[in-house]
Amino acid sequence: MQPVARSCVSQSHLVLIAFISLWLSGISANAVLFYSTGDPNHNRNAPGGSLTNSGWQYEGLWGSYLGTPIAPKYFIAAGHVGGGVGGPFVFRGVTYTTTAVYDDPSSDLRIWRICGTFPDYAQIYTNSNEVNDSNTNGMVVFGRGTQRGAPVTTPGGLFGVKTNGWQWGPGDGIERWGTNTITATPDDGNTAGGFLQATFDQSGGGNECHLSNGDSSGAVFIRDGSVWKLAGINYAVDGPYNTTNSGPGFSAAIFDGGGLYTTVGTNWVLTPDLPTAQPGSFYATRISAHVAWINSVITGPTPSDSTPTLQSSANVAGQYADELNAVVDDTSKTITIALPGGSRFYRLRACGALAIQSIQVQGGNLVLTYQ
Numbered sequence: 001m002q003p004v005a006r007s008c009v010s011q012s013h014l015v016l017i018a019f020i021s022l023w024l025s026g027i028s029a030n031a032v033l034f035y036s037t038g039d040p041n042h043n044r045n046a047p048g049g050s051l052t053n054s055g056w057q058y059e060g061l062w063g064s065y066l067g068t069p070i071a072p073k074y075f076i077a078a079g080h081v082g083g084g085v086g087g088p089f090v091f092r093g094v095t096y097t098t099t100a101v102y103d104d105p106s107s108d109l110r111i112w113r114i115c116g117t118f119p120d121y122a123q124i125y126t127n128s129n130e131v132n133d134s135n136t137n138g139m140v141v142f143g144r145g146t147q148r149g150a151p152v153t154t155p156g157g158l159f160g161v162k163t164n165g166w167q168w169g170p171g172d173g174i175e176r177w178g179t180n181t182i183t184a185t186p187d188d189g190n191t192a193g194g195f196l197q198a199t200f201d202q203s204g205g206g207n208e209c210h211l212s213n214g215d216s217s218g219a220v221f222i223r224d225g226s227v228w229k230l231a232g233i234n235y236a237v238d239g240p241y242n243t244t245n246s247g248p249g250f251s252a253a254i255f256d257g258g259g260l261y262t263t264v265g266t267n268w269v270l271t272p273d274l275p276t277a278q279p280g281s282f283y284a285t286r287i288s289a290h291v292a293w294i295n296s297v298i299t300g301p302t303p304s305d306s307t308p309t310l311q312s313s314a315n316v317a318g319q320y321a322d323e324l325n326a327v328v329d330d331t332s333k334t335i336t337i338a339l340p341g342g343s344r345f346y347r348l349r350a351c352g353a354l355a356i357q358s359i360q361v362q363g364g365n366l367v368l369t370y371q
Contacts, residue, residue, distance in 0.1 A: 126287075144173050179209065310323045311347050337366050
């Protein structure tokens with residue numbers, strides 16, 4: 001397997017990000033992959049029955065990925081999927097603009113602040129017994145990854161060929177849900193028990209799933225009493241795999257790695273074919289390991305939504321960029337910036353309807369007033 005961000009546990013892992021590396025294409029999950037079916041229409045709508053209100057209602061669109069509101073003005077996502085201040089987050093058909101970003105120094109979690117107020121948001125799971133809870137209730141996971149692709153086979157089995165799993169298929173950007181069970185909470189290299197791990201085996205029922213390219217940033221929910229709570233944010237999967245000891249290998253959802261090769265350092269190493277299956281896993285950043293940081297953001301000092309950010313461009317059509325050295329005084333409604341070396345066009349980025357009222361030259365600076 002090939003690490004694209006950092007190693008997670010004892011093996012290598014593919015980060016499910018937008019393709020920066022050979023193995024992950026954004027890794028924008030184009031739909032969770034299922035053991036029971038390759039039907040691309042499977043689980044494209046909100047789950048019902050015992051899984052009603054299990055998290056689907058809290059997922060919003062963040063570029064090619066998903067994000068999850070966790071407070072009236074904040075949503076959480078995977079840091080490795082990118083994004084920028086001023087970007088759109090779509091939740092229940094309404095577009096919100098991001099105004100600030102907060103990175104967890106010890107994980108891949110990233111929190112975004114938005115203009116406006118969400119009508120609803122997920123509760124976060126704060127206990128540390130996810131394994132026990134998932135064994136009792138199961139987990140529900142969401143993503144926008146790939147469809148199921150061609151079978152991965154190795155010699156063996158009753159007919160001389162054994163199916164080990166399926167390669168990642170084409171991406172369609174459609175949100176899907178699946179279920180699985182949290183089997184362990186391995187360390188992530190920075191935080192003890194920083195990941196939730198789920199294996200892709202053959203005993204999880206019709207909705208058991210694995211993740212693929214594009215599923216990064218989707219949410220993992222588990223039930224706490226009668227309430228489904230946010231327990232993880234999709235991060236990485238086991239991989240890549242190979243059927244020989246040379247070549248680039250491939251990404252796949254594997255329920256039995258016996259007879260396949262995986263990477264150890266720079267070498268392909270054969271996984272012995274055993275009587276029992278050796279399933280691959282996916283990993284989500286564990287929310288409960290980062291509760292203190294999350295609370296420090298969503299309950300911490302609140303930036304004013306009325307304070308604008310000055311942007312400029314060399315031409316009126318853009319591209320506009322934030323003026324990082326501009327000094328904003330929201331009391332006097334002025335913005336001060338050094339005189340530019342050439343012609344510049346200015347505008348304001350703000351939650352409210354603000355406009356530049358005047359521009360004056362004072363000494364070596366421009367002073368803009370706004371209202």
